[in-house]
Amino acid sequence: MQTFCTPESGAVEVMGKIGKLAVIFCLCVVFLAGCGGGKVPDVVDNPAVAIGREGEITVWQIGDFDKSYYNLEELDGMAQQEAAEYNAEAGKEGAVSVEKVEALEGGRVAVVYQFDGWESCSGFGEENLFFGTVEEAAEKGFDTETEMKNVKDGSLLDADLKSAGEYLLVTDMKADIYCSRRVTYISSGAGVNEDGSIRPSGEEELVYILMK
Secondary structure (H helix, E strand, C coil): CEEEEECCCEEEEECCCCCHHHHCCCEEEEECCCCCCCCCCCCCCCCCCEECCCCCEEEEEEEECCCCCCCHHHHHHHHHHHHHHHHHHHCCCCCEEEEEEEEECCCEEEEEEEECCHHHHHHHCCCCEEEEEHHHHHHCCCCCCCCEEECCCCCECCCCHHHCCCEEEEECCCCCEEECCCEEEEECCCEECCCCCEECCCCCCCEEEEEC
């Protein structure tokens, strides 16, 4: 456990990892990438993760930052320290890096992380996320026979997953998801937003996204 100090607020206990920054500000986590043809906005101002074609990930943490004693440089420093500590523990420099920390309109802030893959993202954070082939998902124990629906017409997939896609994203993150690869089917509880991103179910369950 670390201690983060602000000039006017005194010592604040910080426990590290994604989601733990909530002790500094009310944090919302979202994953944004480029899914189903959806385009990542030029300005990400809502909790949002980005899944690249090869599985590289960008995560935007968006939170309230409207107190006079909040300090952007100190928040940046804390995020950088957490990333460095994780890289040291993982024995892999660049597993996670902080792209930027910036103030947003409306008294909010964005902390943008880059991950080299799903393993680092899941290891650094507290949410589950997997990206790989259908075969790899099965080897990891994910339910590759889960009910899936077509993103275009909602029809159920009545064949093997491999017949409709090669890659599978599985996560319990409660955020809109953008994927760089073309999405073909999603789990029955998920939905498609107007911008092409995938909307997870509000229930505590894994979301499956099948991609070409």
